[in-house]
Amino acid sequence: MERREIIDGIVEILKTVRTVDQEKLANITDETDFLTDLKTPSTELINIAAKAEQKFGVEFEDDDLDDLGSKVEDIVDLIIRTKEKG
Amino acid sequence: MEIYGRKVAVVGMGGAFPTCKNLIEFNQKLFSNQSLIRTWDQAESFGERTRSKVSGYITEEEMDLEMINSILGEIPETYIDKLNRIPAINLSTSDIGSIWAMLGALESIKMAGWENSEVQSEHTGVVVASCGSGNAILRPIWNNFFELGKKSRLGGVHGVDRTMTYREAANIGCLLKTKGVCESITSACATGLGNIGHAYRLIKYGLQERMIAGGVEATSIESFILFDSMRVVLSRGFSPQESSRPFDLNRNGFVCSFGAGIVALEEYESAKARGAKILGVIDEYFNNSDGDGDMFYPSFTGQQRLWKGLLGNNNRKPDVVKVHGTSTPAGDAIELLSVVDALGKKDFHISAPKSQFGHMLGAAGSVEFITALMMLDNQKVLPCLNSTNLNPELENFQKTDSWQGPKEPLAAFRDLLPQQTFDKEINSIACLNYGFGGTNSAILLSKDHS
Numbered sequence: 001m002e003r004r005e006i007i008d009g010i011v012e013i014l015k016t017v018r019t020v021d022q023e024k025l026a027n028i029t030d031e032t033d034f035l036t037d038l039k040t041p042s043t044e045l046i047n048i049a050a051k052a053e054q055k056f057g058v059e060f061e062d063d064d065l066d067d068l069g070s071k072v073e074d075i076v077d078l079i080i081r082t083k084e085k086g
Numbered sequence: 087m088e089i090y091g092r093k094v095a096v097v098g099m100g101g102a103f104p105t106c107k108n109l110i111e112f113n114q115k116l117f118s119n120q121s122l123i124r125t126w127d128q129a130e131s132f133g134e135r136t137r138s139k140v141s142g143y144i145t146e147e148e149m150d151l152e153m154i155n156s157i158l159g160e161i162p163e164t165y166i167d168k169l170n171r172i173p174a175i176n177l178s179t180s181d182i183g184s185i186w187a188m189l190g191a192l193e194s195i196k197m198a199g200w201e202n203s204e205v206q207s208e209h210t211g212v213v214v215a216s217c218g219s220g221n222a223i224l225r226p227i228w229n230n231f232f233e234l235g236k237k238s239r240l241g242g243v244h245g246v247d248r249t250m251t252y253r254e255a256a257n258i259g260c261l262l263k264t265k266g267v268c269e270s271i272t273s274a275c276a277t278g279l280g281n282i283g284h285a286y287r288l289i290k291y292g293l294q295e296r297m298i299a300g301g302v303e304a305t306s307i308e309s310f311i312l313f314d315s316m317r318v319v320l321s322r323g324f325s326p327q328e329s330s331r332p333f334d335l336n337r338n339g340f341v342c343s344f345g346a347g348i349v350a351l352e353e354y355e356s357a358k359a360r361g362a363k364i365l366g367v368i369d370e371y372f373n374n375s376d377g378d379g380d381m382f383y384p385s386f387t388g389q390q391r392l393w394k395g396l397l398g399n400n401n402r403k404p405d406v407v408k409v410h411g412t413s414t415p416a417g418d419a420i421e422l423l424s425v426v427d428a429l430g431k432k433d434f435h436i437s438a439p440k441s442q443f444g445h446m447l448g449a450a451g452s453v454e455f456i457t458a459l460m461m462l463d464n465q466k467v468l469p470c471l472n473s474t475n476l477n478p479e480l481e482n483f484q485k486t487d488s489w490q491g492p493k494e495p496l497a498a499f500r501d502l503l504p505q506q507t508f509d510k511e512i513n514s515i516a517c518l519n520y521g522f523g524g525t526n527s528a529i530l531l532s533k534d535h536s
Contacts, residue, residue, distance in 0.1 A: 018154075018164055018174040041175065043243045047163065050239055065239075 100193025190348030217448030220249030274521025279451025
């Protein structure tokens with residue numbers, strides 16, 4: 001799965017999160033920060049991660065989620081890493 | 087300590103009421119002697135597993151709300167407010183009851199005419215609570231973890247804020263950005279009135295200038311089932327409209343209902359100075375406990391002490407007593423006799439709003455307080471629907487040697503209990519509510535005559 005494809009999938013997830021600023025979803029990049037750029041409430045990050053697990057068919061380790069950063073690249077990397085682990 | 091001469095006005099009200107879109111419809115239906123109780127399809131869906139089938143319930147659709155549960159099964163991910171009254175960030179931390187509470191708070195503030203600077207002040211507080219424990223949210227979360235074996239995070243991240251005991255006050259406080267007291271006082275079915283009483287004291291004692299106060303009970307089949315399991319607590323065997331029948335000889339339990347009642351309170355002189363419409367003035371609040379060690383059975387002496395505390399030495403006799411009047415066999419008889427013991431047999435009337443919409447549990451006291459405000463405004467007494475036959479015989483407890491109360495049967499007090507709304511000059515109303523654990527609350531409310 002290409003990196004851009006995962007980012008597009010993340011955007012699709014964010015479209016379902018009503019507390020995210022929807023107007024800012026058009027220009028999502030690796031560098032976009034959920035907290036500072038999208039104004040996502042920090043508590044929602046775990047819901048986004050849960051949705052990502054479902055969408056991409058993976059199950060994250062609790063340690064990985066505890067260490068997860070708040071940028072898009074962080075969750076994209078985690079998805080790729082988890083998929084590679086199989 | 088009370089500040090002598092400092093008074094507390096009610097300047098706004100709002101909430102959620104079964105089968106009613108708004109306060110206007112609630113007012114219209116109540117004062118035309120209608121019942122808001124329906125057969126509940128959810129209760130019926132369990133067949134013989136539930137004893138009672140009627141309720142004064144409110145659906146999400148009726149409140150223009152929709153639950154979104156895209157990944158969490160039965161657990162709400164969030165709610166959508168179809169009328170855009172509540173921002174998404176506040177909906178995400180709320181259960182249904184908290185949303186009703188926020189809507190009631192917004193309605194109350196609009197009616198009160200408070201500016202943002204007044205709301206977002208350290209002199210403005212919130213005291214709102216419910217009786218239940220967020221059961222509708224807890225059940226699917228626990229089922230997800232314990233029965234389905236899913237990870238805790240698949241219960242969603244809002245289990246705590248949606249079920250913590252003071253969730254309604256917290257959500258109102260976050261929505262309004264008030265800076266004063268924010269807390270919940272819970273006392274079972276006296277919760278609604280108890281929170282208004284506590285808020286009254288905070289203003290009366292000079293600790294706050296304005297308060298949002300009240301009680302909530304969100305529609306929850308889980309809460310309904312808890313009461314249904316007690317067998318003799320909920321009403322059964324009558325049509326929905328006849329199920330709640332306080333004081334009637336054939337009453338056999340209360341109707342488990344849901345709703346929200348929120349009011350805006352303000353220091354009286356402040357409200358008058360800005361030209362606010364005064365819906366009523368709270369003259370006194372008193373609460374106590376039975377002290378007899380009984381969790382459920384009401385206490386005549388506890389209620390005697392309640393009346394003494396409420397009326398003090400002022401010889402104030404209310405024109406109307408808005409009773410707790412649940413339609414349970416034990417509670418109603420003790421309550422009617424304690425009212426008669428305190429006020430005599432004439433020159434006042436008894437109103438039992440639960441006869442029209444059932445028992446709203448944590449919301450009962452505050453929604454019924456709103457009905458008292460409406461009685462003051464309309465100058466009409468709300469009825470005791472279905473109080474068709476009063477017991478012509480003495481209650482069993484009246485036949486015991488230890489009984490110190492009135493020695494006449496309930497039927498002797500027929501004239502106090504109107505079965506239809508009627509016109510009356512009403513200057514003051516006593517509001518009574520009690521709860522499991524032997525807790526008793528009373529407010530004396532009067533019309534503003536200035």
